Amino acid sequence: MASLAQELSAAAGAAFEAVGLEARFGDVRRSDKPELADFQCNGAMAAAKLAGRNPREIAGEIAAALKVHPLVLSAEVAGPGFINLRVSDGALSTRAEAVRGDAMAGAEKAADAQVTVIDFGGANVAKPMHVGHLRSAVIGDTLQRLLRFLGDTVISDVHLGDWGLQMGHLVTELEDEQPGLVYFDAGFTGPYPAQSPVTIEDLGRLYPQASNKAKADEARNERSQKAVAEMQAGRAGYRALLRHFIDVSVEALKVDYGFLNVSFDLWKGESDVDHLIADLVERFKTAGLAEQSDGAWIVHVAKESDKKEMPPVMLVNSRGGTGYHTTDLATIEDRMATLKPAPERMLYVVDQRQALHFEQVYRAAGLLGLIEEARLEHIGFGTVNGPDGKPFKTREGGVLRLADLNAMALDEATKKIEAAGKLPEDMGEDERLAVARQVAVAALRFSDLMNTRMTNYVFDLDRFTSFEGKTGPYLLYAAVRVKSVLRKAAEAGHLPGAVSVHEEAERALVLQLDGFGGALLGSREKRMPHILCEHLYSLAQAFSAFYGALPIASEPDAGKRASRLALADAVRHQLETGLGLLGITVPERM
RNA sequence: GACUCCGUAGCUCAGCUGGAUAGAGCGCUCGCCUUCUAAGCGAGUGGUCGCAGGUUCAAAUCCUGCCGGGGUCGCCA
Numbered sequence: 001m002a003s004l005a006q007e008l009s010a011a012a013g014a015a016f017e018a019v020g021l022e023a024r025f026g027d028v029r030r031s032d033k034p035e036l037a038d039f040q041c042n043g044a045m046a047a048a049k050l051a052g053r054n055p056r057e058i059a060g061e062i063a064a065a066l067k068v069h070p071l072v073l074s075a076e077v078a079g080p081g082f083i084n085l086r087v088s089d090g091a092l093s094t095r096a097e098a099v100r101g102d103a104m105a106g107a108e109k110a111a112d113a114q115v116t117v118i119d120f121g122g123a124n125v126a127k128p129m130h131v132g133h134l135r136s137a138v139i140g141d142t143l144q145r146l147l148r149f150l151g152d153t154v155i156s157d158v159h160l161g162d163w164g165l166q167m168g169h170l171v172t173e174l175e176d177e178q179p180g181l182v183y184f185d186a187g188f189t190g191p192y193p194a195q196s197p198v199t200i201e202d203l204g205r206l207y208p209q210a211s212n213k214a215k216a217d218e219a220r221n222e223r224s225q226k227a228v229a230e231m232q233a234g235r236a237g238y239r240a241l242l243r244h245f246i247d248v249s250v251e252a253l254k255v256d257y258g259f260l261n262v263s264f265d266l267w268k269g270e271s272d273v274d275h276l277i278a279d280l281v282e283r284f285k286t287a288g289l290a291e292q293s294d295g296a297w298i299v300h301v302a303k304e305s306d307k308k309e310m311p312p313v314m315l316v317n318s319r320g321g322t323g324y325h326t327t328d329l330a331t332i333e334d335r336m337a338t339l340k341p342a343p344e345r346m347l348y349v350v351d352q353r354q355a356l357h358f359e360q361v362y363r364a365a366g367l368l369g370l371i372e373e374a375r376l377e378h379i380g381f382g383t384v385n386g387p388d389g390k391p392f393k394t395r396e397g398g399v400l401r402l403a404d405l406n407a408m409a410l411d412e413a414t415k416k417i418e419a420a421g422k423l424p425e426d427m428g429e430d431e432r433l434a435v436a437r438q439v440a441v442a443a444l445r446f447s448d449l450m451n452t453r454m455t456n457y458v459f460d461l462d463r464f465t466s467f468e469g470k471t472g473p474y475l476l477y478a479a480v481r482v483k484s485v486l487r488k489a490a491e492a493g494h495l496p497g498a499v500s501v502h503e504e505a506e507r508a509l510v511l512q513l514d515g516f517g518g519a520l521l522g523s524r525e526k527r528m529p530h531i532l533c534e535h536l537y538s539l540a541q542a543f544s545a546f547y548g549a550l551p552i553a554s555e556p557d558a559g560k561r562a563s564r565l566a567l568a569d570a571v572r573h574q575l576e577t578g579l580g581l582l583g584i585t586v587p588e589r590m
Numbered sequence: 591g592a593c594u595c596c597g598u599a600g601c602u603c604a605g606c607u608g609g610a611u612a613g614a615g616c617g618c619u620c621g622c623c624u625u626c627u628a629a630g631c632g633a634g635u636g637g638u639c640g641c642a643g644g645u646u647c648a649a650a651u652c653c654u655g656c657c658g659g660g661g662u663c664g665c666c667a
Contacts, residue, residue, distance in 0.1 A: 032613095033610070036610085042608095042609055045609070045648085049646090078610075079609085080609075080610085124667080165667075211666095295665090306593095307593070308592055309592060309663065310663090311664045317665040318665060321665085323666080323667070324666085325664095325665095352594085352661070353661055354662090355661090356593085356662055360664095382596090383660080416629070417629095420627085439629090450604090450615095451604095455596065456595080457602080463615095466615095466616085471629085473629060476629085481626085481627050530604080537615095544630060545631070547626080549632095551626070553625095553626045568626095590627085
C-alpha cells in the first residue's frame, strides 16, 4: 500500500517532469521541521543547479502544481527553495485506517523480490556459542524475516563449521581417552552404534583440551591434521564419529537459538558438501584456473583493477587437505544444484573480519561460473568488544557463553516483572516464565539490532539487560499498553471506529505510521535492521506522547473515542508486525 | 607497508545518495500517578560533528592530506 510520502513523491515527480526536469527531484520526505511542515521536497535546488535556473522559481512552480493535489493542504516555498507541504487531516485519517486494515501494516512488497539464500549463525560443532555469535544469529534471522515479509523467497542455512581441524582434535583426543571404541578400529566393518559415545559436555571439554595441547606441541597438532585428512579421505570410523558430534552439537545449538527465536531452514554443514570437492577441484584444474605453488593448489583471483594485494584462493593445501575456501565454493555449487527454485542471491552474515575471505571465494565462484560474483554478498558486521575496545572477555578472562547471556537476561527480566507486579495474581508459573522470556529476548535482540551493522560495539551487560530508554522492553511496554487500553475499552463495549484526526499528537502519530514501508525497504536494501529499529522506536515514542497527551478509552465523546481507539489499534498492528520482523513477540501483559 | 571499518554531547550511538536552529538513549536537574500499565510522559542540562585544506549558493555528509583507534593481508576456520 502506497504511503503518503510515496504518493507525494509521485506527484512532485510528475510536476518536475511537467516543467522539463527529471522526476527524481520530486523525492518527498518527512519534514525535519515538524513545526513548519509535514513533508518536504528539496529537489528544486539540485534541479535548478543542473538546469541553470533560479531554485525558488522552480520550487514555486512545483508548489503550485502540488497545491491542487487532493492530499495537500498547503505547499509553500521557503528559504533557498525548500518546498514545505502540509497534508490534510482527512488524508491522515484515511491513511491511518488503511494501515489498520492492511495485512502488511502499511508496507509494500519489494519490487525486485529474489530467491535468496541467507547463510548465518556461524556455529561450530563442539564449540559452545559465545556473545560474538549473537550478532550473526539475530541479524541473519531478522533479515530472513524481513526479506520474506517483503516478498523474497528465503532459504536460511546455518552452515555448521564441522569439517576443519577441530574435528581432528576431537577425534584424536577422544581416542586418547577411550582407545577401545570401535570407531578407532580400522578393521571394523560396521555397523557403528546408533548411540553417541560423547555428550555435549564431553565435546566442550575435549576440544579446548586438545586445542591447548596442539598449540604447545607440534607433534600433537600433526596428529590432528592427519586425522582430519583421514576423515576427509573417508575413514569410516571417523565419519561415524563426526555424525555423532554433529547430532549432539546441533541439539545443543537449537536450545540457544530457540531461546532467541532464531531458526534455520537448513542445518547443513561443511561436511555435507565433501562429495562435491574432488570434482570441483578437478574442474578448476582443467579450466586452467588452478596452479601448484609450494605444494598446494591455488587459484589466482587478483584483478588488474585491484588496489590492494589479493592473495590466492587455497584450493588444496600442501597436505592434500581442503579448507573453508573450498568448502564454501562447494557449498555454492551444492545450493545452485539442489535448491528449488535456484538461488538468485546469497547473503553471508558473517563477521567483517572475513571480508577478504569472502571476496576471494566470490571471485573464484565467478571464475568457474558457479554463479555471478555480484550475486554473492557479504553482510559483515563489527565485533563485540569489551570496555577496553578489544574483543569481549569476562572478568575472569574467558568468553561469555551465549547460553549464560540468555540466562542472565531471563533472570533480570523475571526480577523486573516481579518488581512491577502487573501480572494478574492467577497467572501460572509457565505463563510468567513465558512473559519473562519474551521480555528477555526483546532486550537481547533489540540491543544488538539497534546498532549499525558495520561498527564494532562495546558489549555492556547492563545495557543488554536494561529495560528503560531505547530498549526492546520499552517497545514491548508500549505495545502491551496499547493492547491493555484496547482490551479494557472492548470490555466496556467501546470499539474502534472511523478515524478523524485533529490534534497535533494524532497527526504526529499518523505521520510516523506512514514511514513503516520506507523503513522496511530501506532495511532490506541496505541489509540494515537498525533502520527498522529506529522506526519502531519512534513509533513507540509517538504513541507514548499521544497516550500522555490525550484520553483514548476514557475520552467521553463517542466519535473521538472510536477514532483514537482505531489509531491505537493501527499502532498495535504495526508495532506487532514490525517487532515480529525483529523476532520479538508481544505478550498480553507485562 | 597495502587494503578496510571507524572517529559526532560526560558515556553508548543515530544522522553521511550535500540542504533550513546537528538528533536519540543513558547520566544529571526539575515537574507529572483520585482517569486508559509511571518499564512511562513533559521540561531543562550538555556538541570546535578528530585536524587542515578544497569543491559548492549550501559540507557532519563529497574530494585530498594528516592524526588517532579497530580489523585483515596464501595452507585454523
